[in-house]
Amino acid sequence: MTPTQPARTSRLPPPLPRLPPWLRDSELQAWQADLHQRVERVLADGEQGLGFLEEHIEQASLEPRRLALERALQAKAEAVPCLCTTCQGPLRRLEWLSRSIRSRFGPVEFARAHGWCARCQTWSFPADLALGLAPNATASPFLQEAAALLVSKMPPAQAEAVAQRLLGVPLTRCSLDREARRQGQRAQKLRAEQNALLDSWDTLQAEATRQNQTPSQGPFTLILEIDAWNIRERDDWGDTEKLRALAREPERWHWVYTATCFRLDHRGSTAADRPVISERGYVATRLGIDELFRQLHREAVRRGLWQAADVLVIADGAVWIWNAVADRFPKARQRLDLFHLRQHLWEIAHDLHGRDTPEARAFVQPLLTHIHDDRAADVIAQLDQLRPRLAEAQRLKLERQTQYLRNNLGRMHYQQALAAQQAQRARSKKRAPAAHPTSSPSPLPEPVGSGAIESTARQYQCRFKRTGQFWTQVGDEALLCLETLWRNQRWTDLFPHARLTAKSRN
Numbered sequence: 001m002t003p004t005q006p007a008r009t010s011r012l013p014p015p016l017p018r019l020p021p022w023l024r025d026s027e028l029q030a031w032q033a034d035l036h037q038r039v040e041r042v043l044a045d046g047e048q049g050l051g052f053l054e055e056h057i058e059q060a061s062l063e064p065r066r067l068a069l070e071r072a073l074q075a076k077a078e079a080v081p082c083l084c085t086t087c088q089g090p091l092r093r094l095e096w097l098s099r100s101i102r103s104r105f106g107p108v109e110f111a112r113a114h115g116w117c118a119r120c121q122t123w124s125f126p127a128d129l130a131l132g133l134a135p136n137a138t139a140s141p142f143l144q145e146a147a148a149l150l151v152s153k154m155p156p157a158q159a160e161a162v163a164q165r166l167l168g169v170p171l172t173r174c175s176l177d178r179e180a181r182r183q184g185q186r187a188q189k190l191r192a193e194q195n196a197l198l199d200s201w202d203t204l205q206a207e208a209t210r211q212n213q214t215p216s217q218g219p220f221t222l223i224l225e226i227d228a229w230n231i232r233e234r235d236d237w238g239d240t241e242k243l244r245a246l247a248r249e250p251e252r253w254h255w256v257y258t259a260t261c262f263r264l265d266h267r268g269s270t271a272a273d274r275p276v277i278s279e280r281g282y283v284a285t286r287l288g289i290d291e292l293f294r295q296l297h298r299e300a301v302r303r304g305l306w307q308a309a310d311v312l313v314i315a316d317g318a319v320w321i322w323n324a325v326a327d328r329f330p331k332a333r334q335r336l337d338l339f340h341l342r343q344h345l346w347e348i349a350h351d352l353h354g355r356d357t358p359e360a361r362a363f364v365q366p367l368l369t370h371i372h373d374d375r376a377a378d379v380i381a382q383l384d385q386l387r388p389r390l391a392e393a394q395r396l397k398l399e400r401q402t403q404y405l406r407n408n409l410g411r412m413h414y415q416q417a418l419a420a421q422q423a424q425r426a427r428s429k430k431r432a433p434a435a436h437p438t439s440s441p442s443p444l445p446e447p448v449g450s451g452a453i454e455s456t457a458r459q460y461q462c463r464f465k466r467t468g469q470f471w472t473q474v475g476d477e478a479l480l481c482l483e484t485l486w487r488n489q490r491w492t493d494l495f496p497h498a499r500l501t502a503k504s505r506n
Contacts, residue, residue, distance in 0.1 A: 022068040035060040058168070066105035073101075077112040077127040084117035085129045091115025097125075101133065103140040104167060132497075134182070143169065144179055145495040148187075151180030152482040153463065184478025187485050187494055194493075195298045211306055219309035221264040221446065224300060224329065225453035226315045228255045229461055231286065234470045254473075256480065257292035258460065259283040260453050261300045263308075267444050273428065275444065277452060282487045284460055284480045286473050289320055293328045299488070300329075314450045316340040317408050336411040338448040341371060348383065348401050351394060376412040380405050420445030 023031075038056035042048045082091045094115040101108055112127035125135075132141045139147065146167060150159035156173035163171045197203045230253040236243060243250045262280030269275050281299040285291050297305075305311065311332035315321045317340060325332060345367050346360075353359035370379045383402045387395050405412075424445055460483065464476060485491055492499045 022071050023064055027064060027067060031060060031064045062105050062168070066103070066108060069103055069105055070108040070110065073108055073131070074110045076131060077110050080113070080127040080130045082113045082115055083124075083126055084120055084122075085124045085126055086120045086122065087117065089117055089119050091117055091124055091126070099128075099133075100138075101140050102138055102143060102169070104142045104146075104169060108140075137179075137182075139171075139175070139179055141495065141497055143167075143171070144183055145498060147171065147176045147179035148183035148482050148494075149486070151176055152184075152479050152486065155466065155469075156180070180482070181475060181478050183494070184475075184482045187481040188478060190494055191295070191481055191485070195295060198298055198301065207301065208306060211301075211304075214307075216307070220304065220307075221310040221312055222261060222300065222304055222308040223264055223267070223447065223452075224259065224261045224296065224311065224313045224325075224332070225450045225456075226257075226259045226292075226296070226313065226321050226325075227450065227453045227457050228257050228318070229457045230254065231256050231464050231476055232470055233476070234472055237470075252470075254286065256284060256286050256460070256464070256476075257289060258453060258457050259292060259296045259299075260456050261296065261303050262452070263304060264312075264444075264446060267447070269428075269444055275451075280452070282456060282484050284484050286477045286480065289324055293324045297328050312446060314447060315453075316450065317344075317404055319407070322411075334411045335413065335448070336408045337450040338371075338414055339451075340449075341405075341408075341412065342368065344401055344404055345371070345379075348398060351397055352386070352390075371412060372414055372418055374413055374415040376405060376409055380409070414448050417446040417448050421448075 035057065038060050039053065042052045042056060045052075082094055083089065084091055091113070092115055094113055096111045097114045098109055098111045101110075112125055114123065114125055116123055128135070137144065146163060146169075147159075150163060153159075154162070156177040159176050160171060160173045163169055163176065197207060232252050233254055235252070235254075236250045240250050260280055260282050262277050266278045266280065267275070268278065281303050283292060283295045283299050285295060300311075311329055312335060313325050313329060313332045314335045314337055315325075316337050322334060325334060345364050349360040349364040349367075350356070353363055367379050367382070370376070380402055383398060383405075387398060390398060421444075460480070463479070463483065464471065485494060492502050
């Protein structure tokens with residue numbers, strides 16, 4: 001049976017093994033003449049400044065760069081061996097087919113070998129794989145990266161105008177959305193491959209050996225903070241009335257599970273007392289609690305989990321967090337976020353004495369003092385003594401709050417950390433002002449709250465909870481993965497060409 005062949009756009013003889021000039025003398029002369037004319041126009045116009053010079057020089061160089069790219073692309077395609085992309089066996093029935101790609105400099109066209117693998121029973125384009133081009137991709141790797149980055153930061157409709165202005169490339173909102181989703185799915189595959197490195201004994205040993213070879217920087221504490229926030233999705237879209245007729249309210253809001261991890265010695269404050277974390281890892285997923293903790297464990301290993309002298313987990317009182325922490329990080333210390341705890345105590349005071357009344361403040365202050373002194377058991381005992389004097393509604397509310405305190409009794413240890421923070425503030429006041437407010441941060445004591453993950457969740461929500469936005473799990477997980485890859489400074493794992501210009505920190 002004859003295999004199905006793709007449509008032939010051209011049949012070319014094998015190219016000669018030589019490198020063409022990237023730009024001919026006539027093309028260089030044409031570029032110089034165009035550039036000279038453009039610059040002369042700006043110089044003659046007193047109202048045109050540096051911005052006009054930048055724009056004209058950029059526009060004048062587009063065509064020379066496009067020609068150089070097209071010829072270099074052809075040379076690269078010709079240099080790729082005609083081997084099957086799956087089994088690396090030789091290809092038969094070779095012919096040369098052309099392909100057009102949109103690049104940052106404009107459209108380019110090249111021809112590459114195409115052949116049949118008898119062993120795999122498939123047609124192959126070896127050059128496409130070597131060049132980083134997916135079978136149906138119409139954009140170059142740079143434009144693929146641009147689409148992924150733009151759409152991870154803003155909706156495609158806005159990204160369309162930004163791409164046109166900053167890149168000078170017309171990318172429609174549909175092509176931006178499609179390309180960003182495809183790159184997000186690539187990012188998910190990359191994430192799965194990287195996380196799988198801890199799924200076998202051999203890779204575990206290899207990772208442990210690699211980390212043990214890293215020079216020791218002394219004992220440190222690793223901080224983990226965990227939270228969740230809601231995202232709106234189009235599940236059961238169009239079936240709202242049908243579901244309500246069946247006494248089922250359609251679900252629209254779903255949890256995005258989020259975490260961050262960092263070393264305590266990477267937490268500090270600037271000379272202006274602005275808290276900063278110099279380096280940390282991020283995790284965000286819609287795929288459930290188990291997947292969150294699988295990813296968090298892998299990220300924690302990257303951040304030094306196996307070398308840490310101590311691990312501290314800080315979160316609010318959500319039961320799912322502490323159950324999962326006990327499973328994945330059984331030796332970690334657990335700390336209830338102090339600010340969430342204060343909110344619960346204030347709710348009790350407001351319910352008993354009215355909102356923001358002097359009586360409420362007088363009631364809650366001794367309780368807060370006990371909490372700060374690690375006397376949470378005394379707080380629970382005092383609250384229990386109030387129950388007989390309360391009406392049923394107030395008693396039920398108080399019982400729910402005291403149960404919250406009992407459930408987290410072993411996690412309410414703040415005295416040492418608060419004392420260290422107070423001593424740190426005293427030292428900061430005595431120090432002479434720094435010469436510059438952005439000088440290197442000084443280290444801080446352990447945090448008593450989960451502010452790092454609260455701010456992280458807010459930053460993610462700025463993209464995913466805009467007015468009128470609905471998502472699908474396929475779409476939101478892809479973009480969450482892209483955004484997390486960028487935040488974790490592993491963007492170049494997905495786009496290796498970005499290493500040429502990547503900074504140490506994004």
